Amino acid sequence: MTQEIPAIDLNKQHASIRAELDEAITRVLTKGTFILGGEVVSFENEFAEYCGIAHAIGVASGTDALQLALLACGIGTGDEVIAPSHTAVATVAAIEMTGAKPVLVDIELTRFGLDPEAVVAAITPQTRCILPVHLYGCPVDLNPILEIARAKNILVLEDCSQAHGASYHRRRVGGWGDIAAFSFYPTKNLGALGDGGAVVTNNPELAERVRLLRQYGWKERYISHIKGMNSRLDELQAAILRVKLRHLDAWNARRRELANLYLEMLSGADMALPVQPEDSEHIFHQFVIRHPKRDEFQAHLRAHGIHTLVHYPVPVHLQPAYANLTQMVGTLPKSERCAREVLSLPMYPELSEEEIRRVSQVILKFFN
Numbered sequence: 001m002t003q004e005i006p007a008i009d010l011n012k013q014h015a016s017i018r019a020e021l022d023e024a025i026t027r028v029l030t031k032g033t034f035i036l037g038g039e040v041v042s043f044e045n046e047f048a049e050y051c052g053i054a055h056a057i058g059v060a061s062g063t064d065a066l067q068l069a070l071l072a073c074g075i076g077t078g079d080e081v082i083a084p085s086h087t088a089v090a091t092v093a094a095i096e097m098t099g100a101k102p103v104l105v106d107i108e109l110t111r112f113g114l115d116p117e118a119v120v121a122a123i124t125p126q127t128r129c130i131l132p133v134h135l136y137g138c139p140v141d142l143n144p145i146l147e148i149a150r151a152k153n154i155l156v157l158e159d160c161s162q163a164h165g166a167s168y169h170r171r172r173v174g175g176w177g178d179i180a181a182f183s184f185y186p187t188k189n190l191g192a193l194g195d196g197g198a199v200v201t202n203n204p205e206l207a208e209r210v211r212l213l214r215q216y217g218w219k220e221r222y223i224s225h226i227k228g229m230n231s232r233l234d235e236l237q238a239a240i241l242r243v244k245l246r247h248l249d250a251w252n253a254r255r256r257e258l259a260n261l262y263l264e265m266l267s268g269a270d271m272a273l274p275v276q277p278e279d280s281e282h283i284f285h286q287f288v289i290r291h292p293k294r295d296e297f298q299a300h301l302r303a304h305g306i307h308t309l310v311h312y313p314v315p316v317h318l319q320p321a322y323a324n325l326t327q328m329v330g331t332l333p334k335s336e337r338c339a340r341e342v343l344s345l346p347m348y349p350e351l352s353e354e355e356i357r358r359v360s361q362v363i364l365k366f367f368n
């Protein structure tokens with residue numbers, strides 16, 4: 001029987017760095033500090049340096065990172081935040097949790113990023129923030145969005161949860177807008193062994209507000225200077241992330257290599273393949289193709305032992321919980337089309353070239 005190819009396999013990654021992970025876990029256990037200690041401070045410094053940004057603040061998840069970034073910017077009830085509907089629901093959940101109104105707009109189909117024209121059309125006097133999401137590891141075309149935001153004095157919050165290490169015009173994402181959020185959910189290009197996230201910014205005041213907000217507004221223990229919450233990154237996750245950060249560039253390079261092999265193998269196939277914009281370095285968090293008969297296509301792959309995923313089957317404005325947005329948003333043709341057509345092929349650094357060839361051959365069979 002042929003070997004199954006999973007959509008993602010973290011065991012292989014962890015086996016390849018097991019000794020380093022064990023050492024990090026033992027170090028934390030021996031030290032006996034579990035919340036906001038030296039590992040978190042070191043990870044924050046190392047991650048900020050990696051991103052080329054002045055400040056990184058470790059928090060409990062990517063969703064919290066988005067929420068805390070918005071709160072630090074003073075965004076809440078009465079404010080509007082422009083975001084894509086074709087994204088992880090977390091992007092929109094975080095906006096709603098601040099009390100602000102998500103204004104969901106359409107995307108363009110090259111990078112799956114916010115469509116600048118749709119952004120302009122959605123601006124009102126209440127718009128306080130534009131929230132581009134670097135989906136699948138492909139940087140959004142930020143320059144037009146930054147131009148719109150600057151002209152209208154609107155903040156830009158980048159959702160970098162799927163784009164650790166991706167760059168736009170040779171500079172890493174996360175430092176282009178006013179503030180940015182990362183998720184370290186285990187399956188991300190940089191993933192913890194549990195939940196985790198970070199807010200990054202070059203603005204010292206915003207950084208300080210995020211630091212206060214993540215722990216009850218404390219500067220010193222038990223004295224709340226502002227109203228905050230508990231959203232801390234723990235020492236164990238920080239220690240794990242420090243290990244994995246050392247491998248991130250090599251892992252991203254390997255993903256790009258594998259993506260190029262897919263692109264070469266599939267160049268003649270009648271489907272929409274991912275694009276690598278010349279101004280950017282795509283880090284292929286996902287390798288996403290589009291096909292009008294996606295479900296049939298997915299079943300064909302599954303019948304040959306190849307597992308795939310759909311990111312995402314329903315755009316946020318059509319989710320049952322967001323009925324409040326459905327009417328307000330109307331139709332978003334490209335986002336709705338993506339939900340019907342996108343398919344994420346197996347993509348992780350530990351895949352072999354032989355496996356990529358096998359997936360590609362099974363795909364090519366679908367067209368014959």
Ligand SMILES: Cc1ncc(COP(=O)(O)O)c(C=O)c1O
Nearest residue numbers: 061062063088090091161183185
């Ligand atoms: C684009 C995007 N934004 C936000 C999040 C939320 O991150 P988390 O799961 O760490 O809360 C994720 C990950 O699921 C994501 O992919």
